[in-house]
Amino acid sequence: MTREEWLAAAVEAMRPWFEAERAPLPEAVRASCGWPSRKGLSASRRRIGECWDPKASAAGASEIFISPCLAEPARVLDVLVHELVHAAVGVAHGHRGPFRRVAKALGLEGRMTATHAGPQLEARLNTLAETLGPYPHGALDRSAFGRRQNTRMHKAICPACGFTMRVAAKWAGYGLPVCACGEQIALA
Structure with a gap:
């Protein structure tokens, strides 16, 4: 079973839950593992799920994306429930009212912008996760790539004395200066 098949099976298993709350899911709902359109790797306020309006889909489906940073089945299902609520009531409602x-x-x-499963829903999701089996996905870890330099001026340090300076990437490309202590300065 692929992760998309796993998510599709979860959607079908949850349909009755939404019907019981008089908020039926649309017929066409597609869930997959993928990066949200924005803030998928943000250090703060990271998006871990996203639901797209059917009008944005050429297939006319509510398209749901679950972050590849998630791999624990109950948490994936928890995020899926949140995104399915958007699909059921319409993304235009945001996190208010319906x-x-x-x-x-x-x-x-x-x-409502960062929900988590309460105790009863958590028990329900754990049971569903056992039924579905393991989520066939390994989480991606953004921290494995280190912190990205995002300023125009790059930090350069002398390894011998610790002298620190800033240099534009353009000029660093030509070569870094030698420190007053005689050591070659290096980009941090």
């Missing part, structure tokens, strides 16, 4: 009502009824807790 979204809030359905999310709370299903057992999501916390700020």
Whole structure:
């Protein structure tokens, strides 16, 4: 089973939950593992799921993306429930009104922009995760790549005395200066 098949099976298993809350899911819902359009790797306020309106899809489906940073089945299902609420009530509602009502009824807790499963929903999701089996995905770890230099001026340090300076990437490309102590300065 692929991760998309796993997510599709989860969507089908959750359909009755939404019907019971009088918020049926659209017929065409596609869930997959993929980066959200924005802030997928953000250090703060990272997006771990996203639901796209059917109008944006050539297939006319509610398109849901679950972050590749997630791999724990119950957490993936928790995020999937949140995104399915968007699909059920319409993404135009944001996290207010109908979204809030359905999310709370299903057992999501916390700020509506960053929900988590409450105890009853968590138990339900754990049972579903056992039924579905392991999520066929290995999490991607952004921290493995180190912190990216995002300023125009790059930090350069002398390894001998610790002298620090800033240099534009253009000029660093031509070569870095020698420090007053005689050592070659290097980019940090």
